[in-house]
Amino acid sequence: FKFMSNEILGLKPGTLNCWAAHSGCGKTTYMVGVAMSLISQGQKVIMVTNESSISDLKQSILVRVLYRCLNYDKIGKKKLASGNLTEEDMKMIRKARDWYRKKYAKAIKIVALSDADCNLSCQIIKTHIKRDGCTAFIVDTFKLSVDNGSNDSFWMDLVKDTRKLTSICLKENVIGLMTMQLALSSINRCWL
Numbered sequence: 001f002k003f004m005s006n007e008i009l010g011l012k013p014g015t016l017n018c019w020a021a022h023s024g025c026g027k028t029t030y031m032v033g034v035a036m037s038l039i040s041q042g043q044k045v046i047m048v049t050n051e052s053s054i055s056d057l058k059q060s061i062l063v064r065v066l067y068r069c070l071n072y073d074k075i076g077k078k079k080l081a082s083g084n085l086t087e088e089d090m091k092m093i094r095k096a097r098d099w100y101r102k103k104y105a106k107a108i109k110i111v112a113l114s115d116a117d118c119n120l121s122c123q124i125i126k127t128h129i130k131r132d133g134c135t136a137f138i139v140d141t142f143k144l145s146v147d148n149g150s151n152d153s154f155w156m157d158l159v160k161d162t163r164k165l166t167s168i169c170l171k172e173n174v175i176g177l178m179t180m181q182l183a184l185s186s187i188n189r190c191w192l
Contacts, residue, residue: 011038013135016166016176027179028052031138032060034177036068038136039107043175046109046128047138050116051181057110065096065104072096109134116142118161122168129172136175139165 011017011034021027028051035045049057059080066072072092079085085093109132111124121139128134142158162178169176 011136011175011177013173013175014170016162016169016178018162018178018180020180020182022182027181028057028140029060031140031177031179032057032064035108035136035138036061036064036104038175039104043136044107044109044132044134045136045138046111046125046132046134047140048111048113048121048124049140050113050121051141052112054110054112057112061100061104061108062093062096065099066092069099069103070095118164122164125165125168126172129168129174134174137165137168137177139176139178142178142180 008017019027019030028049031047035047038045047057059077063075063077063080066075070092075085075089075092109128113120125137142161165176165178168174
């Protein structure tokens, strides 16, 4: 993640970072890559998602291990989900699962929620920091629901939620990451 690292000078403990994009742009896939990168640097990660299932995230991790770690590019998420796999594919999937168990399984925890509840997310994050020694967290996904460019209630909730997550980062000295899905009405608008 050379470009990102150059722009923000790396992910630092005690900070919360937010990635925002429109639906289908690959925020979750990107966060899986960031999580795996953090793990390869010795971090332990808790990933709280209200958008993907645990099996979807594990498939993304498996595809990433196949491609990045085993240099096998014949299986994407669609092919893996379809089950239309060759013997060679199956052999590489077994290798990728073994690689995951040895290198990543103990360093990542994934929790799927049915709704975007920041209080519950914070409780889960704190529990995994204390119990499992997690040093980074990812919350995926907040949704930007702005009508005609203004929704004061949404902005106030977002400010409160990010303050809660930032507080965890500061108090526990962990790396915080979150994703936000932008509304279609925000296309061609700049956000900071």
